[in-house]
Amino acid sequence: MNIRTRFAPSPTGYLHVGGARTALYAYLFAKKNGGQFLLRIEDTDQKRFVEGATESLMKSLKWLGLEWDEGPDINGPHAPYTQSSRTEKYLKAVNELMEKDAAYKCFCTQEELDEMRKRQEARHEAPMYDRRCLKLSKEEIENKIASQLPHVIRQKIPEGMLVIDDMIRGKVRFDSKTIDDQVLIKSDGFPTYHLANVVDDHDMEITHVIRGEEWLPSTPKHIWLYEAFGWTPPQYAHLSLLLNADKTKLSKRQGDVAVEEYIQKGYLQEAIINFIAFLGWHPGKGSEQEIYSMNELIETFSLEGVHKSGAIFNLEKLDWYNWQWRRRKFLEVVEKDPSQRTTLLLKECEPYLDSQFKNLGNGNAKQLLARAIETVEEKILQDPKPVNQYIGFYFTPPEFKPEVVYSEKMKVDSEIVKTLLPAAIAALSEISQENWSEEQVKLSLVGVVAALGLKNGQVFWPLRAILTGEQFSPGVFEVIWALGKEETLTRLKNVKI
């Protein structure tokens, strides 16, 4: 069987990360099985239509590497792939349903429906359409149509139980008594999701419907529609939701939910894919591999590995994936061509560099910047945003920060700094201008360590902290060498405890 899946978003805004995961799973399932992945735009609700949303959706999808085989922009054998251009198909389909007595016209007004619901709620009944228009006689219907009363077309839900065999959830039972006669065609002539979805999935030969859990309760309606048409329904796989930290449905209020926003923040495509793939899926077989490329995911993916429970969208893990992928891509290039190292790192930092560092020409300052960045390579690969912290002190002397200089962990207190400073100043002063090198600085400071009987860190940490004012920075020898003898001594002498 040729597997065909689809992603069918509504153009109401950006691509939501939850939608991205749904699309990813549908994509992986299709590709794993050598099938096709389609994109269909479900814009049957003009009220919610947002200008540019389709383009934005497609852009994010493409950026993620989720390319479709058929879709609104490239078309295909079942074009068009935008529902608003397919209305005749739905009208034709619904006529067929009425002929088969599986649908009927309903003339109830919004007010009538509201009132009916209110009364049902007052009696603690489930709010449901009471089928009053199903009892209309032929003449009544003709009269109402003749007087041009607006109407909708409702699905006539058959009686009985229905069991859905969901690929993720197994067998799920529904009683038709609890299911409403769904509106299929709205009074504006547009279909609702339920009709359009079924007609299109059938027409586009979709074999597996992979969609969010929110559709599970309405799946019986869809299956009954397939039955009424005499079509074979697709296989269903209902995915659990992505959640906020408090386990509510992932929402904008509690953080960013648009893929676009993560792109802007500098997350790598590979990292986002890797991360969302593992939110509710695991390769199984006791595997402990965490890093998967898209190709590896395609090879490994299966619906059996998809979880039933919702997963919290945890940014800390995303950051970690992002770091792993930045590093992996960086090393791939550098291993082939080591000369690329600095260029690549500078490129990483470029967007975050303060303007004063951007146009340094090619002189000493530029080299200094390059070296500084190289020495904090790991930090840059983890997160290039604080880059200015790692280099700013070269250009602007920092204030003395006791909270950085004194460190319980490094066993550094003010007493140590008091004895250390004069010794360090004396030792560094002895190095002649010609001999001023990183190596010489190191020798000199190692001498101080020995002379004072301290641990390495007790000397190196406070000096670096005084000179840079930063928790993290390039190494102390590098810093001293680069600042130069004069500036280093000035900074050290200026310290007042």
Place this chain on the structure above:
RNA sequence: GGCGCCAUCGUCUAAUGGUUAGGACGCUACCCUUUCAAGGUGGAGAUAGGAGUUCAAUCCUCCUUGGUGCUACCA
């Protein structure tokens, strides 16, 4: 309210009718080190509760609890 879905460390998850319940993120201790970071070795940390089936239940069944989704002329 009705109907449905879900339930292993804080988070993502692995595992099996019999395990010291494993890994990753995060947290943390120590080691290493040219500080920090990285790296290495450890640590704390979970089967929601109650019944039942069974020699044996985290795993199967039921109930409770909690969470969540749907209940529109939205998708």
